[in-house]
Amino acid sequence: MMEEVKEVTSTLSVDRHNINVTEVLKDGDSLTFLIVSQKLSGTGEYHVARAYDDFEWLQQHLFSQEDVPGIQGVIFPPLPAKAQVNASAKVMKQLGFLGLGEWQPYCKALETFLRQIAAHSILSKNKAVEIFLTSSDPPGRQRVRKNIFNRLSQAVEEKRKEGHKDVDQFFQTERDHNLVLAGCAKTAAERFLDVVQTEQKIAVACGHFSAALHLCVEPGEDSDKQAFSKACVKLSEVFDSMKKNMTSVAENNVSTLGLGLDLESRYQEAEKEMLFRRTCKLVELESARRNAEKAKPVKKAAMEEVKKAAETEFDHICGVAKQEIARFQGARVEMLQQALVQWCEKQLLTAKESAEQFNQHLQALRGMA
Template identity: 90%
Template sequence: MMEEVHEVKSALSVHGHNIKVTEVLKDGDALTFLIVSKKLSGTGEYHVDRTCDDFEWLQQHLFSQEDVPGIQGVIFPPLPTKAQVNASAKVMKQLGFLGLGEWQPYCKALETFLRQVASHGILNKNKAVEIFLTSSDPPGRQRAKKNIFNRLSQAVEEMRKEGHKDVDEFFQTKRDHNLALTGYTKSAAERFLDVVLTEQKIAVACGHFSAALHLCVEAEDPDKQAFSRICVKLSEVFDSMKKNMMSVAENNMNTLGLGLDLESRYQEAEKEMLFRRTCKLVELETARKNAEKAKPVKKAAMEEVKKAAETEFDHICGVAKQEIARFEGARVEMLQQAMVQWCEKQLLTAKESADQFNQHLQAFRGMA
């Protein structure tokens, strides 16, 4: 077990955009993910295995960088809800698309999380990222410590801050847009998940009907041979329908489904960042009021607190504006890529299915 990590600047020794989560291993109720990263220097790869607790360890170290100027303006890449074998209905609902497909979608989501962290100009300097991706030993247990999300949970008690009027029109507009988009993207992901689940149910029903048609076959009765041949052929048709619907559902899940899921989780991450900044704005306004009302004996001390709050808030706003610009560009590209892949996959599946059904049609005509 490794020592507790001290957050210091560290250049990654791997290609961040090539990180892959290649496999998931199940041992009882535990899940272990195999992560492969290409080395920057020379050839070769790092192969490490990490559990869900290890991913949470990494996330906690990223959250615990309060000494980094402007860190609260970062839109942290969202880590998916912790995966569980034989998860409850509530957990499966939280996972959404990530709970389908024998864990492949979940592996893809973890892969995206690691790539986003490794490519982030601030977060990838954290020593924990390098250790997580390259060390053959499992990371150490994260000790409970103060971090920006601890502060966030405390601030939730004062939800008035969420509706606090912003002094910057840019951020007020972003907050309003994010509030609407968070609801829209979550709703879109949920509705599209309903579509995929319905497609899977249709595929199962077609499979059952295909199997049931074989029960009508009576090969030994010569008077029913024609009927039996029709049943066998119809069974093949419904089996093709089953395979087609399964392909459509899988395409939906692995392209636009995962795209909408990631978009929804990233909107939540942006919302959290904007809320942290709003909390800091309230703290700054309080510090200014205290400085104005301070008695002469405390005036100097209160002015220092005000200046420190102003400096911290300026750092946060500067980082937040860069993060929003980067996020919005990446979001458009990500959704565009998901939709293009969705169309390409479905067109290919439709062509293959049309060819298959045409063969069935010709076979029926031959029987006639």
């Protein structure tokens, strides 16, 4: 088992662009993900096996860096919800696109999570990242100490701070925009998921109809029966092609725009969490200022120190947050653009292949007539 990680500066020895989740292994109800990372030296690769708990271990170590100035202003790459073998309907709904198909979409989401961390100027320096990607031993399962990012307690104890008026118009505007975009991104992902699931149902129905047409085939020398059987066989081939076409269309939707919309939705939520953490610190700062103003002479100096510390911390958070927002806005446009381009390219290729195949079926049916 790995040693207890100390949060110190560390330089990654892997190429951040070549971190791949290549396979998922199932052992009963447990899942193990195989991660292959290219060494930065170019001399080989690291191969490690990680369970979902290991990903949570990494995330918690990143969350707990309270000694890093401005860490609360970071938009943390969102970790997908835990996948399960034979998952319930509730879990499948939570996973959305990541619960479709085999395991490729989910592995792709974990891969994106790791690449985003490795590319982050602050998060990539945490020693836990290097250990996670390179050590053959599994990470420790010890609980990381409670910290500012405990989402459950944050939601319960700090909910009232969400609507607090911001003193900085930049952040107030960003909070307003994020509220709208988070809702739109979630709705877009849900609606597109409905489209994909409908396509999958159509593909299954075409497959069933194709198989049913074979039941109409009758043996015998009767010419009418032979002609009817031949027509049924040909129609069965047509519907089988329709099944394959619709299956490819659905797979293309998932692997391109579907994953893009899913990531956009989860990142909007990650930005919302960052903005909320900053708002909580703003409330704390305002409280510290009021306490300093009202403090009695004997406690005045101590309260002033608390106020200065809160101001320094808040300034760090705001500085990091503005950089993160600028980086995020550029990255999300590029990400969605790439997803749309890939979606169009794949669907055009599928359409051309299907058109050629359907044209062959059409010529065959004309020949039969």
